[in-house]
Amino acid sequence: MVGSECTHLEQIAEVEPQTPTGCTACLALGDTWVHLRLCLGCGFVGCCDSSPNQHATHHFEETGHPLMQSFERAEDWIWCYVDKVLIKPA
Numbered sequence: 001m002v003g004s005e006c007t008h009l010e011q012i013a014e015v016e017p018q019t020p021t022g023c024t025a026c027l028a029l030g031d032t033w034v035h036l037r038l039c040l041g042c043g044f045v046g047c048c049d050s051s052p053n054q055h056a057t058h059h060f061e062e063t064g065h066p067l068m069q070s071f072e073r074a075e076d077w078i079w080c081y082v083d084k085v086l087i088k089p090a
């Protein structure tokens with residue numbers, strides 16, 4: 001795995017997306033999003049920073065869960081909010 005700068009990789013859990021169809025928080029609000037991110041700490045699905053509500057970033061600020069994986073079909077990279085590195089699974 002590239003991204004050995006990140007010290008949180010052992011925290012990656014086998015998570016089930018809480019809401020496979022969209023951002024957990026936007027669905028609750030009845031709002032919309034642009035791209036989706038999956039929290040690898042708890043399965044929260046949040047919207048990206050291009051979305052109006054930026055729930056993925058808010059989720060990190062509220063919970064401290066550092067690792068967010070892209071929840072887009074063609075993408076599997078992981079972003080660490082703490083180390084600010086992009087991790088590419090092999």
Ligand SMILES: [Zn+2]
Nearest residue numbers: 006007008080
């Ligand atoms: Zn990290």
Ligand SMILES: [Zn+2]
Nearest residue numbers: 023026047055
């Ligand atoms: Zn959202």
Ligand SMILES: [Zn+2]
Nearest residue numbers: 039041042065
């Ligand atoms: Zn989380």
